[in-house]
Amino acid sequence: GEDVEQSLFLSVREGDSSVINCTYTDSSSTYLYWYKQEPGAGLQLLTYIFSNMDMKQDQRLTVLLNKKDKHLSLRIADTQTGDSAIYFCAERSGGYQKVTFGTGTKLQVIP
Amino acid sequence: KAGVTQTPRYLIKTRGQQVTLSCSPISGHRSVSWYQQTPGQGLQFLFEYFSETQRNKGNFPGRFSGRQFSNSRSEMNVSTLELGDSALYLCASSLEDRGPEAFFGQGTRLTVV
Numbered sequence: 001g002e003d004v005e006q007s008l009f010l011s012v013r014e015g016d017s018s019v020i021n022c023t024y025t026d027s028s029s030t031y032l033y034w035y036k037q038e039p040g041a042g043l044q045l046l047t048y049i050f051s052n053m054d055m056k057q058d059q060r061l062t063v064l065l066n067k068k069d070k071h072l073s074l075r076i077a078d079t080q081t082g083d084s085a086i087y088f089c090a091e092r093s094g095g096y097q098k099v100t101f102g103t104g105t106k107l108q109v110i111p
Numbered sequence: 112k113a114g115v116t117q118t119p120r121y122l123i124k125t126r127g128q129q130v131t132l133s134c135s136p137i138s139g140h141r142s143v144s145w146y147q148q149t150p151g152q153g154l155q156f157l158f159e160y161f162s163e164t165q166r167n168k169g170n171f172p173g174r175f176s177g178r179q180f181s182n183s184r185s186e187m188n189v190s191t192l193e194l195g196d197s198a199l200y201l202c203a204s205s206l207e208d209r210g211p212e213a214f215f216g217q218g219t220r221l222t223v224v
Contacts, residue, residue: 042201042217045215048211050211090154096159096161097142097144097161097203101146102153
């Protein structure tokens, strides 16, 4: 079955870049996602990448996909304290909306 | 445009009771998916509805059920509640069943005592 893994915790200083990594097992993944969850809130869709792309950039966010190694990363440039949250990597294969999530990486931004 | 609305936000129920949670998707969206989030199991897919039809179901017991109405609003029901059903239940809304983007509501926090 599908499996998505992430490291549990990342700490960075304000103004530095953050890189959150993720690996997945399903070679038939169609879309790969990054979601953000703040305490007591739902999931906010940050960005997604189609499986035939290598990179996607959206303002401070850069997503890199290495399909051969099944590795996805999210780079946040100029990390701010407001970026402190849990970040979930997720993948979707097949035609429907079933998404498999990773365990989440808690990003702590130190002022 | 209003986002995904889930009601109620918080709920406390007793073991053995049943509960119904509601999700109103973004206007025009026809696909609704449900997820359970717990500290131990993380985010797990429950089921997905599109045009009032269940398209996909996760690995949950039959006590968990759902439905979708003609206006795309969805409800999920959990019968014979167990302590382990305490979780954040999240609903996601998509324009269509195959579209890339899914937008989540704030969730319903269910506590079973």
